[in-house]
Amino acid sequence: xxxxxxxxxxxxxxxxxxxxxxxxxxxxxxxxxxxxxxxxxxxxxxxxxxxxxxxxxxxxxxxxxxxxxxxxxxxxxxxxxxxxxxxxxxxxxxxxxxxxxxxxxxxxxxxxxxxxxxxxxxxxxxxxxxxxxxxxxxxxxxxxxxxxxxxxxxxxxxxxxxxxxxxxxxxxxxxxxxxxxxxxxxxxxxxxxxxxxxxxxxxxxxxxxxxxxxxxxxxxxxxxxxxxxxxxxxxxxxxxxxxxxxxxxxxxxxxxxxxxxxxxxxxxxxxxxxxxxxxxxxxxxxxxxxxxxxxxxxxxxxxxxxxxxxxxxxxxxxxxxxxxxxxxxxxxxxxxxxxxxxxxxxxxxxxxxxxxxxxxxxxxxxxxxxxxxxxxxxxxxxxxxxxxxxxxxxxxxxxxxxxxxxxxxxxxxxxxxxxxxxxxxxxxxxxxxxxxxxxxxxxxxxxxxxxxxxxxxxxxxxxxxxxxxxxxxxxxxxxxxxxxxxxxxxxxxxxxxxxxxxxxxxxxxxxxxxxxxxxxxxxxxxxxxxxxxxxxxxxxxxxxxxxxxxxxxxxxxxxxxxxxxxxxxxxxxxxxxxxxxxxxxxxxxxxxxxxxxxxxxxxxxxxxxxxxxxxxxxxxxxxxxxxxxxxxxxxxxxxxxxxxxxxxxxxxxxxxxxxxxxxxxxxxxxxxxxxxxxxxxxxxxxxxxxxxxxxxxxxxxxxxxxxxxxxxxxxxxxxxxxxxxxxxxxxxxxxxxxxxxxxxxxxxxxxxxxxxxxxxxxxxxxxxxxxxxxxxxxxxxxxxxxxxxxxxxxxxxxxxxxxxxxxxxxxxxxxxxxxxxxxxxxxxxxxxxxxxxxxxxxxxxxxxxxxxxxxxxxxxxxxxxxxxxxxxxxxxxxxxxxxxxxxxxxxxxxxxxxxxxxxxxxxxxxxxxxxxxxxxxxxxxxxxxxxx
Numbered sequence: 001x002x003x004x005x006x007x008x009x010x011x012x013x014x015x016x017x018x019x020x021x022x023x024x025x026x027x028x029x030x031x032x033x034x035x036x037x038x039x040x041x042x043x044x045x046x047x048x049x050x051x052x053x054x055x056x057x058x059x060x061x062x063x064x065x066x067x068x069x070x071x072x073x074x075x076x077x078x079x080x081x082x083x084x085x086x087x088x089x090x091x092x093x094x095x096x097x098x099x100x101x102x103x104x105x106x107x108x109x110x111x112x113x114x115x116x117x118x119x120x121x122x123x124x125x126x127x128x129x130x131x132x133x134x135x136x137x138x139x140x141x142x143x144x145x146x147x148x149x150x151x152x153x154x155x156x157x158x159x160x161x162x163x164x165x166x167x168x169x170x171x172x173x174x175x176x177x178x179x180x181x182x183x184x185x186x187x188x189x190x191x192x193x194x195x196x197x198x199x200x201x202x203x204x205x206x207x208x209x210x211x212x213x214x215x216x217x218x219x220x221x222x223x224x225x226x227x228x229x230x231x232x233x234x235x236x237x238x239x240x241x242x243x244x245x246x247x248x249x250x251x252x253x254x255x256x257x258x259x260x261x262x263x264x265x266x267x268x269x270x271x272x273x274x275x276x277x278x279x280x281x282x283x284x285x286x287x288x289x290x291x292x293x294x295x296x297x298x299x300x301x302x303x304x305x306x307x308x309x310x311x312x313x314x315x316x317x318x319x320x321x322x323x324x325x326x327x328x329x330x331x332x333x334x335x336x337x338x339x340x341x342x343x344x345x346x347x348x349x350x351x352x353x354x355x356x357x358x359x360x361x362x363x364x365x366x367x368x369x370x371x372x373x374x375x376x377x378x379x380x381x382x383x384x385x386x387x388x389x390x391x392x393x394x395x396x397x398x399x400x401x402x403x404x405x406x407x408x409x410x411x412x413x414x415x416x417x418x419x420x421x422x423x424x425x426x427x428x429x430x431x432x433x434x435x436x437x438x439x440x441x442x443x444x445x446x447x448x449x450x451x452x453x454x455x456x457x458x459x460x461x462x463x464x465x466x467x468x469x470x471x472x473x474x475x476x477x478x479x480x481x482x483x484x485x486x487x488x489x490x491x492x493x494x495x496x497x498x499x500x501x502x503x504x505x506x507x508x509x510x511x512x513x514x515x516x517x518x519x520x521x522x523x524x525x526x527x528x529x530x531x532x533x534x535x536x537x538x539x540x541x542x543x544x545x546x547x548x549x550x551x552x553x554x555x556x557x558x559x560x561x562x563x564x565x566x567x568x569x570x571x572x573x574x575x576x577x578x579x580x581x582x583x584x585x586x587x588x589x590x591x592x593x594x595x596x597x598x599x600x601x602x603x604x605x606x607x608x609x610x611x612x613x614x615x616x617x618x619x620x621x622x623x624x625x626x627x628x629x630x631x632x633x634x635x636x637x638x639x640x641x642x643x644x645x646x647x648x649x650x651x652x653x654x655x656x657x658x659x660x661x662x663x664x665x666x667x668x669x670x671x672x673x674x675x676x677x678x679x680x681x682x683x684x685x686x687x688x689x690x691x692x693x694x695x696x697x698x699x700x701x702x703x704x705x706x707x708x709x710x711x712x713x714x715x716x717x718x719x720x721x722x723x724x725x726x727x728x729x730x731x732x733x734x735x736x737x738x739x740x741x742x743x744x745x746x747x748x749x750x751x752x753x754x755x756x757x758x759x760x761x762x763x764x765x766x767x768x769x770x771x772x773x774x775x776x777x778x779x780x781x782x783x784x785x786x787x788x789x790x791x792x793x794x795x796x797x798x799x800x801x802x803x804x805x806x807x808x809x810x811x812x813x814x815x816x817x818x819x820x821x822x823x824x825x826x827x828x829x830x831x832x833x834x835x836x837x838x839x840x841x842x843x844x845x846x847x848x849x850x851x852x853x854x855x856x857x858x859x860x861x862x863x864x865x866x867x868x869x870x871x872x873x874x875x876x877x878x879x880x881x882x883x884x885x886x887x888x889x890x891x892x893x894x895x896x897x898x899x900x901x902x903x904x905x906x907x908x909x910x911x912x913x914x915x916x917x918x919x920x921x922x923x924x925x926x927x928x929x930x931x932x
Contacts, residue, residue: 002557007038007039007040007041007085007086008038008039008040008108008110008135008138008139009039009040009042009135009138009139009203010037010039010040010084010108010138010139011138011139011140011141012045012046012049012143013142013143013144013145014052014108014113014138014139014141015037015039015049015059015082016049016051016052017052017113017145018053018106018108018113019035019037019051019057019082019106020051020052020053021052022035022101022102022106023035023051023053023055023080023101024052024053025439026101026102027810028378030076030101031077031099032078032080032422033080033081033100033277033567034071034072034075034081034082034083034099034100034101035057035080035082035083035086035100035101035106036068036083036085036087036092036096036100036101036104036105036106037082037083037105037106037107037108038085038086038087038088038089038105038106038107038108039084039085039086039454040084041061041062041063041084041085041086042061042084043059043060043061043084045059047059047060049082051080055080056080057079057080057081057082058079058080058082059082059084060081060082060083060084061083061084061085061153062084063082063085063086064085064087065087065091065092065375065857067083067085067091067094068085068087068092068096069095069096071083072099072100078335079653081259083100084483085105085189087103087105088105088107089104089363090469092104092105092597092624107691108138110134110137110138111123111128111134113138113141114134114137114138114141114146114155115155116161117141117145117146118146118147118148118149118159118160118370118407119148119149120149120153120155121153121154122153122154122155123154123155124154124156124157126156126157126694127156127157127160127161129156130157130161130209131205132203132206133157133160133161133164133206133209134204134208135206136164136202136203136206136209137160137163137164140164140167140168140173142167142174144174145360146163146173146174147163147174147307156213157213159199160210160734161210161213162181164210164525165181165210165213165214166181168199168202168210168819169181169185169186169189170185170189170192170802171185172194173299179503181217181218182218183221183222183282183286184282184285184286184289185348186214186218186221186222186225186622187221187225187237187241187282187283187286188238188286188290188301190228190229190234190235190237190238191232191235191238191301191304191305192224196229196234196235199229199234200234200564207226207229207230211226214226220274220275220278220282220898221278221279221282221283222267222280223268223269223275223279224237224241224275224276224278224279225237225279226265226268226530227266227267227268227269228240228265228266228267228740230267230268230577231267231268231594232266233265233267235311235481236265236308236821237313238286238305239305239306239308239309239312240265240285240309240312241279241280241282241283241284241902242280242283242284242287242305242306242309242325242327242328242670243262243282243309243312243313243316243318243322243328244262244276244277244279244280245277245280245281245284245325245327246313246318246321246322246324246325246328246330246331246473247259247299247321247435248263248273248276248277248280248321249324249325250321250324254320254462255321258316258318258320258321261316261317261318262316262318263474264860272426273815284326284327284378285702286645287302287306287327287378288327288378290302290305291303291378291379291381291382292381306327306328306329308685309328310328310329310330313328315381320401323335326376326377326378327377327378329378329379329796331377332374332377332379332380332383333438335370335373335374335377336374336386336390336438336440336441337438337440338370338373339367339370339371339373339374339441340388340438340440340441340443340444341370341440342363342366342367342369342370342371342766343367343370343390343394343397343441343444343445343448344440344443344444344447344846345363345366345367345392345446346364346367346397347397347447347448347451347652348447349363350397350400350401351796352686356632357406360401364876367397368394368770369392371390371394371587374386374387374390375387375390375391382622385433385634386435386441387576389430389431389433389434389435389441389445390441392426392427392430392431392852393427393431393444393445393448393514395423395427395767395768396424396427396428396431396448396449396452397448397841398767398768398770399424399427399452399765399767400452400455402766402767404420404459405459406458406459406462407462407463407466408466409466409470409478410463410466410467410470410478410481410544411478411479411480411481411734413463413466413467414481414482414542414543414544414735414739415539415542415740416459416735417512417542417736417739418512418515418516418541418542418734418739418741419539419763419765420765421456421512421538421735421736422511422512422513422515422516422736423516423738423764423765423768424435424452424456424625425456425511425513425514425736426513426516426517426636427452428449428453428456428671429513429635429636429669429790430635430636431445431448431449431452432445432449432635432669432671433634433635433757437461440505442929445480449671451642451681452828453671453719456718457717457718457719457878459735460716460717460718460734460735461716461717462736463716463735464698464716464733464734465698467698467700467716467733467738468698468699468700468701468733470705471701471702471705472701472702473702474702474703474704480532480536481544481660482532482541482542482543482544482648483543483546483704484543484544484545484557484558484664485546485557485558485560485561485562485563486543486561487543487558487662487740487742488558488559488561488579488580489561490502491531491532491660491742491744492524492580492614492660492756494754494756495614495658495754496580496581496584496614498754498755499612500658500754501611501612501655501656501657501658502615502657502658502659502660503608503611503615503616503617503648503652503657503658503659503660504614504615504617504660504662505616505618505619505645505648505659505660505661506555506558506581506584506616506617506618506619506662506663506664507619507621507622507642507645507662507663508551508555508618508619508622508623508663508664509551509618509622509626509661509663509664509665509666509667509730510622510661510663510727510741511622511663511666511667511668511736511737511739511741512542512666512736512739512741513736514622514637514741515663515741515743516764517636517638518637518639518642518661518743519540519743519763520764521638521639522639522649522743522745523869524907525649525653525748526649526653526659526745526746526747526748527745527747527748527749527750527759527869527870527871527910528540528743528744528745528759528760528763528869529744529745529746529753529758529759529760529871530744530758530759530760531742531744531754531755531756531757532756533756533757533758534756538742538758538759538760538761538875539763540742540743540760540763541578541742541744541758542739542740542741542742543662543739543740543742544738544739544740545664545665545666545737545739545740546563546704546706547700547704547705547706547707547712547714547733547738548667548682548683548686548700548705548706548707548712548714548732549665549666549685549730549732549733549737550683550730550731551664551665551729552565552566552567553565553625553706554664554665554740555571555618555664556570556571556741557706558662559571559574559575559580559586559616560574560579561574561579563703563704563706565706565724568588571586571618572586572589575616580614580616581613581614582612583612583613584613584614584615584616585607585613585614585616586602586615586616586617586618587601587604587607587615587616587617588618588620589618589619589620592604592617592618592619592644593644593791596822599644599647600644600647600648600651601906602729603649604617604648608648608651608652608655609651609655611655611656611657615657617648619642619643619644619645620643621642621643621645621779622637622642622667625665625728626667626726626729626730627671627726627727627729628726628727628730629726629727635669653747655850656750658744658745658746658754659744659745659746660742660744661741661742661743661744661745662740662741662742662743662745663740663741664740665730665737665738665740666730666736666737666738666739666740666741667728667729667730667736667737667839668685668717668718668728668729668730668732668734668736668737669727669728670721670725670726670727670728670729671718671719672719673718673719673720673725673729674719674721675720675721675722675724675725676694676696676715676719676720676721676722678691678722680781681722681723682712682731683722683723683729683730683731684721684729684730684731685714685715685721685722685729685731685732685733685737686712686713686714686715686725686731686733687712687713687714687720687722688707688708688712688713688730689712689713691713693713695717696715696716696717696719696720697713697714697715697716697717697720698713698714698715698716698733699711699712699713700712700713700714700733705833714731714732714733715732715733715734716732716733716734717734718732718736719735738770744757746871748870748908748910749870749871749881749884749885749909750871750881751881751882751908752882753871754880758875759869759871759872759874759875760869760872761864761868761869761872762864784907811926827926828862828916828919828920828925828926828927829855829858829859829862830855830856831923831925831926832856832919832923833851833855835923835924835925836923837897837922838894838923841893841894841895842894845890845894846892847890849887849891849894851889852878852892853877853878853879853887854877854894856876856877856878857873857876857877857879857887857891858914859876860872860873860876860877861873861912861914862914862916866913866914866916867911867912867913867914868911868912869910869911869912870884870885870905870909870910870911870912871884872889873888873912874887880897885905885909886904888903888912891903892905895919895922897922898921898922900918900922901915901918902914902915902918902919902922903915
């Protein structure tokens with residue numbers, strides 16, 4: 001007995017085209033016929049169909065002859081009727097055949113239609129072997145037909161099934177990206193509402209055929225997805241994959257039991273650990289990409305997947321296995337647990353001097369590893385505040401372990417604040433903000449904050465004594481100490497004399513903590529300089545404020561160039577009198593702001609654009625925040641949070657101006673400050689001195705005190721205040737209040753820096769980053785030079801960003817004996833300059849670089865860990881700034897043998913990087929083959 005093949009399922013596009021063509025060719029026949037089509041009697045579309053030629057027809061499914069008769073009898077006049085039936089012509093009967101179009105049932109041959117749609121003449125045998133494919137392509141054909149092939153006579157299996165898969169899995173089957181069906185697209189498709197259910201309605205032959213094609217193309221992940229769909233768990237493919245990644249990454253008994261509970265959900269891939277692991281890895285990669293995407297909707301979907309994964313973890317009793325997960329929320333919480341325990345243990349050891357060196361090293365290694373694990377989790381980007389606070393707590397412990405001591409003088413104290421303690425204050429503000437939920441982290445932060453604050457208080461107490469003695473004696477032998485009233489004379493006047501276009505910005509109330517954070521952001525677009533280096537070592541500078549540390553005193557003294565009290569009117573008079581240069585102008589809070597739709601006033605914009613004028617701008621955002629607070633609980637300051645500073649700096653850069661950013665005084669933040677009752681308070685942090693000083697107070701008397709009798713009593717203890725609670729305070733004698741940061745910047749690669757200016761390298765203190773740890777050499781021998789890849793570049797890990805090296809570099813354990821110490825920077829450079837290959841490379845240059853300059857540049861790079869700003873490198877090498885880029889280009893031609901990137905320019909040619917290991921290997925220097 002021969003069983004007839006099942007009737008084809010037809011799409012509206014195919015039916016409209018085929019019947020429209022048939023009626024057009026039979027134009028002389030019946031004007032409104034009844035057309036019977038042998039097809040699957042299912043029509044889930046609109047009953048009215050527009051045929052080619054703009055004729056309209058009604059489509060009805062008729063599973064039996066009786067249904068056909070019913071519609072023949074009841075059909076209204078003037079209607080084209082299309083009846084879909086599984087019956088062949090021979091099964092219709094004479095009565096029906098006599099009343100229908102052409103007296104027969106029309107059969108649509110799938111491959112004829114498909115070939116015509118693709119513009120091909122033949123079907124590839126491999127495609128023809130897929131007996132289901134013709135009907136599927138017929139059904140899925142888009143309204144405009146399949147896209148025509150480019151000069152192809154054969155329709156291949158990959159092209160046809162690729163277009164079909166695109167239609168079934170959510171891509172535009174006619175678009176240029178129809179072939180872009182990849183694993184992430186397939187996995188994301190499973191999350192579309194109704195997508196898996198729609199796939200389940202396809203014929204079994206098509207589902208199986210598409211599954212085979214997808215598995216051949218996308219391998220293990222596709223096989224797992226198809227198995228999950230068949231098992232009824234397709235919509236959970238992505239969240240279940242994240243669960244599998246956690247469970248199959250563990251080898252303990254709990255994980256084995258969890259695998260047994262998950263296996264029944266996996267259908268045909270049950271027990272296939274290799275497929276499960278590869279599918280799970282693909283799910284992690286897909287969701288990671290969704291979380292990092294700029295599309296808000298995609299990120300929301302990713303968080304929904306994470307939520308569902310947590311539900312599955314709980315339902316499958318697999319939560320205990322998720323601690324290893326680098327993407328699940330449970331995994332992130334586990335890493336926070338580990339970090340909290342490590343921070344608490346390290347904090348306890350810091351407070352216990354009896355801890356042995358070996359025990360301390362073990363605690364440090366565990367803490368670095370735990371904090372690195374938090375930072376490496378996929379959710380670290382979304383939980384940036386938590387990660388930052390964990391890192392800051394670790395940094396404070398490293399600072400405490402460095403046994404910081406009080407400065408010996410006021411000058412040393414001011415330098416200590418801008419170079420070290422400002423970073424401490426920045427970290428303290430983050431740790432004080434704490435964690436919203438994690439009790440372990442809260443306890444660790446509290447302990448670390450208390451220890452660091454105690455040490456910080458002792459430093460402030462010692463400084464206050466030195467400040468009192470210095471204030472009484474008056475300025476004398478202060479070394480290179482810069483007083484705020486000297487800033488104009490020592491920093492600004494030389495710029496005015498040299499007719500250097502300058503923008504002078506006063507961020508009222510900016511502390512060293514605010515300054516170091518802003519400078520780190522500004523260095524991405526500006527080169528930082530020491531404006532008073534002269535011929536000495538370059539470093540970031542700060543000035544000592546006038547006393548008391550109030551705006552009326554210290555800012556007026558800054559603009560007047562002498563100690564005095566005043567206000568905005570006084571400051572404007574200094575500019576009117578020409579003390580800041582001819583036609584110099586100052587903008588305060590009101591006049592600098594623009595009207596509706598404007599960031600700043602036209603007068604300010606025009607002044608900055610005029611190179612003949614010095615422009616000073618006062619921005620009060622930080623100081624205002626101390627009084628009134630600000631929205632949100634996040635500590636720290638970003639460039640975009642400080643008024644129109646970002647826009648102003650962009651304007652200055654386009655005008656080629658040098659930029660000085662300074663303050664008038666610093667501030668202390670309210671971290672639970674205690675109110676001290678007094679009747680003679682003149683500010684939140686100083687008073688007249690009607691009564692003798694108590695603990696936390698210091699008498700300040702002398703010519704630098706701008707007050708009646710040149711005497712006040714000021715609080716040096718940051719935890720005390722005289723007046724009601726505010727976000728922060730100033731007026732006192734703590735280092736944070738007395739230190740006035742002085743930042744100087746030039747546009748990148750500026751030619752001819754001002755006389756006496758010196759470019760600055762990285763400015764973070766040593767404890768801000770972990771100490772570099774040498775890694776023992778591996779046992780396997782390594783070639784003297786890197787292998788030369790055929791037809792492509794050697795792959796390598798990206799270099800770290802300047803000043804922000806990888807936060808935690810955990811050594812990889814190895815059984816090999818420790819390697820001999822690597823050569824120092826001087827030894828390495830000396831060995832290079834005497835190597836035959838270097839001499840050969842240097843002598844081949846049309847203009848040979850001076851060995852002394854090469855040596856100075858390379859030693860500076862080695863000392864800086866391999867990364868320096870271009871301007872700093874040029875200065876260290878004794879090269880003119882205007883020729884800095886050309887100098888580095890010459891070095892690259894000498895050092896980058898066979899185009900290997902020993903020396904590279906990054907960050908839009910603003911940063912120079914030296915790959916020391918590649919230098920050793922390329923030139924056969926000592927240490928080649930060792931991992932550093």
